Amino acid sequence: DVKVTQSSRYLVKRTGEKVFLECVQDMDHENMFWYRQDPGLGLRLIYFSYDVKMKEKGDIPEGYSVSREKKERFSLILESASTNQTSMYLCASSLLMGQNNQPQHFGDGTRLSIL
Amino acid sequence: GDSVTQMEGPVTLSEEAFLTINCTYTATGYPSLFWYVQYPGEGLQLLLKATKADDKGSNKGFEATYRKETTSFHLEKGSVQVSDSAVYFCALTQAAGNKLTFGGGTRVLVKP
Numbered sequence: 001d002v003k004v005t006q007s008s009r010y011l012v013k014r015t016g017e018k019v020f021l022e023c024v025q026d027m028d029h030e031n032m033f034w035y036r037q038d039p040g041l042g043l044r045l046i047y048f049s050y051d052v053k054m055k056e057k058g059d060i061p062e063g064y065s066v067s068r069e070k071k072e073r074f075s076l077i078l079e080s081a082s083t084n085q086t087s088m089y090l091c092a093s094s095l096l097m098g099q100n101n102q103p104q105h106f107g108d109g110t111r112l113s114i115l
Numbered sequence: 116g117d118s119v120t121q122m123e124g125p126v127t128l129s130e131e132a133f134l135t136i137n138c139t140y141t142a143t144g145y146p147s148l149f150w151y152v153q154y155p156g157e158g159l160q161l162l163l164k165a166t167k168a169d170d171k172g173s174n175k176g177f178e179a180t181y182r183k184e185t186t187s188f189h190l191e192k193g194s195v196q197v198s199d200s201a202v203y204f205c206a207l208t209q210a211a212g213n214k215l216t217f218g219g220g221t222r223v224l225v226k227p
Contacts, residue, residue: 004158033214040123042204042217043159058214090158103149104215106158 003027004107006091012113019078021110023091030096032074033104034058034066037088049074050096081114088112117142121205121218128195128225136190136221138179138205146207148172148181148188149215153202162190162203195225 007022025032031050035043035058045058047066055066063085067075074093078085088111092104121138128134140146147166151159163172168183177192188205205218 040219042119042219043215044217045214048214092159103161103164104159106151106160108156108158 004091004093004105006089006107006110008110009108010111010113012115013078013081014115015081015083017078017081019081019112019114021076021078021089021091021112023074023076023107024072025074025091025093025105026072027093027105028071029093029105030071031094031104032068033092033094034064034074034076035090035092036060037090037109043090046076083114086112086114117146117207117209117216119205119207119216119218121203121221123219124202124222126221126223128223130197130225130227131194132225134190134192134195134199134223136203136205136223138188138190138218140186140188140205140207142186142207142209142216144209146209148179149206149208150177150179150188150190151204151206151217153204153220155201159204195223197225197227199223200225 003026005024033048034046049055049068065077090109091107094104095102118141149164150162152162163174165172165181171180179190202220206215
């Protein structure tokens with residue numbers, strides 16, 4: 001079974017802090033994704049990566065960056081946290097790009113509160 | 116761009132009732148369609164998928180048929196249980212990139 005592990009279930013940070021959210025997958029998947037989930041808005045894609053050191057902007061990249069130094073790990077970085085970044089963050093992984101019937105496998109999410 | 120529209124919830128049902136959650140999409144090309152489920156406190160799990168027109172995805176008593184003529188992928192279950200209480204997301208992906216586009220989610224509450 002695919003396992004996608006997010007480092008924290010709950011996180012509380014202060015405005016202006018630099019925040020790191022970590023995600024690790026154990027199935028050698030090429031693709032990794034970061035979403036945020038907000039009530040009524042569903043999931044919105046922040047960034048994704050299809051290979052080590054590769055990244056692509058999603059629909060709402062502003063205020064975020066990512067890092068993929070190893071295939072199994074994909075980090076989301078809030079450069080200077082703001083209250084409007086309070087949300088549930090979900091990481092996902094899938095087999096490689098171009099195979100559009102491959103499902104994404106999700107972690108349990110990190111609920112981030114910015115005070 | 117691509118988009119997915121699904122009915123707003125919450126949907127409240129009694130156990131053994133019939134469940135339908137409507138989902139329609141707008142996309143260029145030939146997307147694959149998915150239903151994901153999110154149980155309380157958990158991430159999303161794939162419930163079922165369909166990759167071409169007229170395909171029927173099914174799992175755990177749930178079914179959905181890919182209708183290209185109506186651009187729809189409605190989710191149905193004949194007899195729901197309390198354990199089906201969750202948020203359900205309809206989603207699509209295109210060949211180029213495997214990025215998912217999600218609907219807003221529908222919360223379903225099944226009462227005993």
